Every structure is written in structure tokens, then in C-alpha cells.
Amino acid sequence: MKSYRRITQIVIFLGVLLLGGYAIGNALFSPSDGLPRxxxxxxxxxLLGSDGKTHRLSDYEGKALVINFWGTFCPGCVTETPDLQKQYExxxxxxxxxxxxxxGEDNLTVNNFIKQFGVSYSILLDDNRKVERKYxxxxxxxxxxxxxxGEIMDIFVGPMTExxxxxxxTKLLQS
Structure with missing residues (x-):
């Protein structure tokens, strides 16, 4: 009976070791960096927009869509805003x-930025940064x-030029 118990313990230990190794290996060597691909x-x-309305991703179905995550605290975000506005126009x-x-910035900061740069495309407020985490x-x-x-054609990390x-x-509209 004692040897049977010992074999069972070893089998359980090896199972836990294999599962743990698999989980750790998957976490460390997974090609995913957290971003959708x-x-x-x-x-x-x-999300609530600066226009006071709720905007959903589904509102933009069937359209070529650019989703730009930004903040006034980000110098690259500020420099690309006029170029995004030009493209929108x-x-x-x-x-x-x-x-x-x-x-996650307050309404006053965002609205001042919109006015300063003459932004006319939709600006949404990720107050609790849940969407930022989802992405x-x-x-x-x-x-x-x-x-x-509805599928992601490209992801650009960092400030973009015109x-x-x-x-x-152009490529997006041809797809």
C-alpha cells in the first residue's frame, strides 16, 4: 500500500510540474504582445464621445476606420493630430x-485640445482606460x-507623419 501511495504522489507531482512548465513557457514565449494582430x-x-453621445465600434461597420489612441500628455500624439485632421477632411x-x-483625461482638457487643433472627427473618452487595456x-x-x-489591416505604434x-x-480605402 505504501509503494502505491508513493507512485501516486510521483505521478501527481509530475503532472503538476508539466502543467506549470507549460503555463510558464506559454507566458514567456508566446508571440502575442497583448495587442490584437x-x-x-x-x-x-x-465610449462617451466629446459630443455627449455613446459611440460603439459597431457604429462604424462597413466603413474604413482609423482608431487612434492619444493623449495631450503625449508629444507624438499632439504632432500627428493636424495630419489626422487633414486626412479626415x-x-x-x-x-x-x-x-x-x-x-483618461478630463473633458475640459480634451475639449480645449479639440478647439485648439480644430478636430472634427469623433473624439471618445476612455475615462477608466478599460478600452486601452482591451487593446x-x-x-x-x-x-x-x-x-x-471589420478586420485590422495595420497597427502603427508611435507618431505618424502625414x-x-x-x-x-489609401491602402485601407482600396481594401
Whole structure:
């Protein structure tokens, strides 16, 4: 009876060891960096906009969509805003939208920024930064380019130039 108990303990120990090793290995060597990947559907959201209305990802179905995570505290975010606005105005007659998701700043700060830069595309407020976490952001700005079919075409981490934006939006509208 004693040897049977010992064998059972060893088998259980080896099982726990294998499962633990698998879990640790998966966490350390997984190719995922937390961000949704190209070809994935972006995580859903429902956020209050600076216009006072609730905006959902589903509101933009069938349109080429640029989702830009930004904050006034981020120098790169500030420098790319005028170029995003130019692109929005340039594509005005097409099924195209830009959504700026602000990262946890107060209404006064966001509204002052919108006025200062003449932003006319939708600005949404991620007050508790839940959407930021769902998208797995590591740095700002981070921009997702979503095809009309609803899949992510590209993800750009860092500030974009006017050329970066134009190149991706052109490709996005052709998809």
C-alpha cells in the first residue's frame, strides 16, 4: 500500500510540474504582445464621445476606420493630430471615419485640445482606460487601421507623419 501511495504522489507531482512548465513557457514565449494582430477583429467598445453621445465600434461597420489612441500628455500624439485632421477632411466624401480615443483625461482638457487643433472627427473618452487595456497598448500614440470588412489591416505604434497616414488610408480605402 505504501509503494502505491508513493507512485501516486510521483505521478501527481509530475503532472503538476508539466502543467506549470507549460503555463510558464506559454507566458514567456508566446508571440502575442497583448495587442490584437493584423487580420483580427478589433475589441468592441462603447465610449462617451466629446459630443455627449455613446459611440460603439459597431457604429462604424462597413466603413474604413482609423482608431487612434492619444493623449495631450503625449508629444507624438499632439504632432500627428493636424495630419489626422487633414486626412479626415481629404476623405470626407468616402465611407471613412477617424475615431480618436483619449486616454483618461478630463473633458475640459480634451475639449480645449479639440478647439485648439480644430478636430472634427469623433473624439471618445476612455475615462477608466478599460478600452486601452482591451487593446493591450504599451505606448502612445497607437493607431489601428480597420478595413470595412471589420478586420485590422495595420497597427502603427508611435507618431505618424502625414505620409504614413496617407499611405495607410489609401491602402485601407482600396481594401
Amino acid at each position: 493584423k487580420g483580427d477583429k478589433p475589441p468592441d467598445f462603447a 481629404k476623405q470626407g466624401d468616402k465611407p471613412f471615419e477617424i475615431v480618436g480615443i483619449n486616454l 493591450g497598448l504599451k505606448s502612445y500614440p497607437t493607431t489601428f487601421f480597420v478595413k470595412p470588412s 505620409n504614413d497616414i496617407d499611405e495607410r488610408v
